[in-house]
Amino acid sequence: MATVTNDRPAVLPTGPKTQGGAAPALAKQKTKRRASDWVLLVVAILIGVAIAIPFYLILVNSFKSPADYASGGPLQWPAALNFDGIVNFWNRVSFPQKLWNSFFISGLVAIFAVVISVLNAYAIGIGRVRGRTWIVVLFLLANVLPQEALLYPLYNMFKQVGLYDNVWSVIIIFTVIQSAFGTYLLSSVYGTFPREILEAAALDGASRWQILWRVIVPISRPTLAVIVIFFFIWTWNEFLIPLTFLVSNANQTVPVAIAVLQGDRLMDVTTTSASALLGLIPTLVFFLIFQRTLTRGITAGAVK
């Protein structure tokens, strides 16, 4: 949720529902296109082009030499493919190390946070513990809070326990923040869990612990997969807390490592472009990979 935090606002909304809906209506009207329809289509395309232009500029200029950029201008296709900017920046920030840090942090957060969310949601959605409304509000609040309101005390605490400038500080913090949202979401999903399945499992003599891990988790796996992916991407995109807690170069994440080098004197125009390119490639790749999983996950939604 909007941490769009920088947040959270918005990761991958529901892709699948929009897929086929227009299809039935389309057959009968498709032929009747008026001139005004074409005008509006062109407007829609122009807006798309305007949104895509920055990506195009970053892409072509990352493969130019500074001289090529100066002579040909930013819009030209590169005169000759030049990898200097990319290679310079890649070495300068030890990019593979930053990628690994981001993967390690985001991956562990996604797994830990989903486990905590499942445990909380089991008690709230299925166990219906007393006061659950307020418990959910409390978790939701944790997600809505500006992170600045926790920043300095957390900074002090992690310094005292020796985890400052250690990826585990960030992993622990985001496990809590992400699971707060996961708890909110999963509690309402589990609240509608088919009672018959639970009763059947209980009649077979399964304990609560077994019912959770052998019945509920496997059945809700598509939903959990979607949540894991959200958590992973949200954590990958986080900025303020990794910036504050991971001060030494070797611990930084991709967005932090790239952001702190902006404005550096050694960054010429094409190297800076290359830095933006390296920053956006991983998330583009996730988007392409995960779009399908998310679609499958939501449509399969066995729980619902």
Next chain:
Amino acid sequence: MATLTPDAPGTARTSGARKAPRTPRAREESLLPNSGAGRGGFWLYLIPGFVLLTVIVIIPLVWNVYLSFTSYRGIKPPKFIGLDNWIQLMGDTKFWTSFGNSIAMIIAMVIVPTLLGLVLAAMLFDLVGKKFGGRVASFLRATYYLPQILPVAIAAIVIGWILRPDNGALNQVLGAIGLGGLEHNWLGSPDTALLCIMFVMVWVQLGYPVVIFMAALQRVDPELYEAAELDGANWFQRFRSITVTIIRPEIFVVTLTSTIAALKVFGPIYTLTRGGPGTSTIVPSYYSYSEFFQTQQVGYGATIATALTIVTIVVAIFFIKAQNRAERAESGR
């Protein structure tokens, strides 16, 4: 809680539970009838989550509120000074500037994208989807959404690169087409820096409402449109009285989540302007960050952060109340 249920952005709508009428008795019962030692046993499952929440969120939050009543420079223990920070805050023009800039962020991240998103979603769904095929509409939707997938700090770097002062793409293009007089230090001048940041945020944010609204439009019954069309309603009338009414829950979700996000903007300010030139692009989160770690006025930074928290919570409550009222009005009809 029921009222909060529709606020699940980005996932399958989970509001089914809300609609299913349940007797109060059934609501109180666990879904799992017999096993274990009654309902009390479920509390055990909350323990790990609660311990973590307490340590990472609740204690720091309370501590931060306490720090707002102290003078604390990060080394010697905090000294209690009562309301001094808060009094200083009320008279601090930099603080008020930062909140004024938050309003600029709300314009750029909530008002413009939501209005534009409504029109674009309706256009893609109604017109492009129906007359030119769903694939064209899906492709355009994906294009609009592209900036949303970037870490917002990286999105800022992308646009910041285009706006570089000496040899940035925008200035180069202006020079090349004979408009060299318009070349400008876009992010370095007080008159344009905030506008540039707003531009970044519109670019980032636009895809979010488009995608959510297009998903919501699936719910609109095409027959309603046909009936309205027969009654002589023009496109705008149909848009206003049918589309906007039916997808109102999504409009609430989008405005609520985006407003909260707008209040918290930090990454783009840090990467592009650090609040400058002067205080022209300062926002509360960056102001508190710089008080914490640059000027080491931790007590005062905590005061700014606490004020921001209060505003965020008030905004969230206001939205949820408004949504409840709208829902009640709806069902009362």
